[in-house]
Amino acid sequence: MKLPDSPQSPKFIQLLQWIYQPLQLMEASAKAHGDCFTLWLTNQQPMVFLSNPQAVQQLFTAPLEQLDARASAQILQPLLGENSLLLLSGETHQRQRKLLTPPFHGERMKAYGDIITNITTEVISNWKLGQPFSVRNSMQEIALRVILQAVFGLSAGERYTKLEKRLCDILDLTASGLRASLSFFPALQVDLGRWSPWGNFLRQREEIDQLLYAEIQDRRDHPDPSRTDILTLMMAARDENGEPMTDVELRDELMTLLVAGHETTASALTWALYWIHKLPSVREKLVAELDNFGEGDLNELTRLPYLTAVCQETLRIYPIAMVTIPRIVKTPLEIGGYEFAPGTMLVGCIYLMHRRPDLYPQPQEFQPERFLEKQYSLYEYLPFGGSNRRCLGMAFALYEMKLVLATVLKNLDLALVDNYPVKPIRRGVTLAPSGGKWLIATAQHQKTKNPVEV
Template sequence: MRPTRGVLDRAAGGLNAVTAPFDPEGYLRRRRARGGDPVIVRVPGAAGRMVVSGDPEAARELFGGPVELFDVPRPNPVEPLLGTGSLIMLSGERHRRERRVLTPPFGGQRMRAYGTIIQEAVLDQVRSWRPGQRLDAQRFGQAVTLSVIVRAVFGVDGGSLGEHFATTTAQLLQGYKPMLSVPALRRTVGRLGPEARLRRRLAAFDSLLAAEIENRRGTGVADREDILSLLLSVRYDDGSELSTSDLLDELRTMVVAGHETTATTLGWALYHLYREPALVRRLIEELAPLGNPPPPAELAELPFLRAVCHEALRLHPVVPMVARRLLAPWRFRGVDLAPGDTAAVATSLLHHNPDVWDEPLTFRPDRFLDREPRGFAFAPFGGGHRRCLGAAFGDYELRIALGTVVCMATLSMPERERGRRIPPAVPRNITFGPRRPLMLTFEGPTGTA
């Protein structure tokens, strides 16, 4: 007896659900192809439904929706790592209050003061390479962003203390399992299991940063420009300062938001550039008039460099979902949601929407030179009242790092790597990254690195 269409559909749906945690982008794409947009799913550990869309109109609805109806989705995969006082985990009046005091350190002029730090982090890596050396582009990005965090965020510059900060920060993220947000999936017996390991790493990180915070409070921060010192200087409307506990939560947030996110996008940008040598040549021609090394402020203004960075952010969004949990009834994309349900925009679907983007799965930076994306079609940093606070910093860091390495190092992609299919993005710690290493070869320095 042949199976009916209904049986086959249920079997396919069951298989899709099983594969969802390992390939959520593919899962949503298949669900949308079968049933249209939006897609309604159930999330393990969550009480209500999640309605997911990849339409720009959905982004407009969500980012412009009634703030008072929105809360942070739970279970949240980053809460065990960030802490309950992180800006990402706050909502309502406290979220607005914290955002007001945390915004100034990321202002435009202040951000540009970190250009030299970003460039020096890249040059340190280039100086350590040897001709013929094979490189993983994403690991290079991680080394650069970790150095930037230690120097620009924590204000620790070199020496054994800098190495201690770098090691402790890297260990905080190493092997983090987002499923720790679901209590039923935790496996801890005494000092064993992922949750116990996370607690130890959090304790080490918090102890190191708490000691530095107290040291800065004792010595003063008047002549310092790192983000930690700036946060120690900010005051609420009543004159009070950020508590040590809140500072630690926010510093963890900056580490998480500023490390793997920018590192992964930098890796993807390098991969696509050297996969298509004509793109590299165009960028080198644009960089040539700036000298070696190029001034960071001038790098940030280059149109083709900007377009390459934005195309990497579009094609490979490292945070593929922007979600809001409902506190009251609301209608989203024609679906009536109840309190406890979640409305979400999948940036992976949004950025690959064929109704908006020509050849959406092709890396084509010129699309950002021809015209700006219309409406809400491009949202790599989220949007609305919860748009990533460090978006400008991350975008600036990406441009400086990419422009500097292309200018100062001659790189190539092995023929075998160029002939392989582009790797899919899979969950990696708290973001999405390539399934396999993105390998390049260092031919030699091109400037005075």
């Protein structure tokens, strides 16, 4: 069985490029080999990148028993744990996904609207007029506080403060390409004490675990059926056999929600604010739509077409996840004219799919209008992955993005700092905007008590 073509560079060089220059590697490979190519990012398994809609559809609709997503996500295991939804496969994955779905249903989600707008208002009130600030830091603070309050129902106190700090610390450990190397090279995962990178990571993780297990135990000791946070709903959930999640399962899913739910949203919000203020026409249309809407219901606000299109285009041009969760072939499988042997890793390449000129004319340009003019299929636009592995928090993330952006734009006039470069960089396993203080508040609007009425 012949694999699709691969770059001529040695495997080790391909891996280094994947860590430090992932976009250039994908673009060069696609230019040389088309929309189906092979990269060697491990010594054992080839990874085949698919960026053709028909091939991605075949991947997403293949029988579940032919593919295994569990082993492919092991890079995330040290942080998230063995029971994370991202690392499960087969029946175990289906059970856990059913248990986790109810908190993210539309009606449940609406209860978090107040939390999102109030936290955003608090954070942006600290921005000083005329002083550049770090958009990333502010968006990360908003997203983390939203997660801690919506997931845990925590808003104050020692445990909240400690969790907030520890989570920021542990995520910073994998933020740069150099630090991300720890995840890709198991040989570097050696505990040489707190001052070694891996030793520091393990100790940070242990402190977070202690806080998570203490919170779970408190909930078991003092159940409160009136609570609406996601942890309460997770603890109340039962599978078809009437079994709840164990403490270890709860810990791993909480960690998944905390990490996946705030890092990714913070990056998406940062990109959105960049594009909105880089392109005056986009900002004008969005502000006009928000002004016309006035002070209405939050859920109606999140249906505004141009606001929705801005969020969709933000997630297209630089998707936070560059590829879908890899699937490992278990029995011979034909996709896109290739027959893949067991052991082959297959990924839908989100970044390259979103850059196809036949789907997205002038793909380098930020054009929200494309989403008002065309409806894209689940195999053409996939910022949250697809099939049974599509991100469970997709609706929550989009809801949060829209409310945060609306709250910011209704309260402040902002402008980019002249000629400050903002570029895509690797942050852990995701794609994020580069840091720096590149946005400045120029004017404050006359505010009502609640900038966006609920």
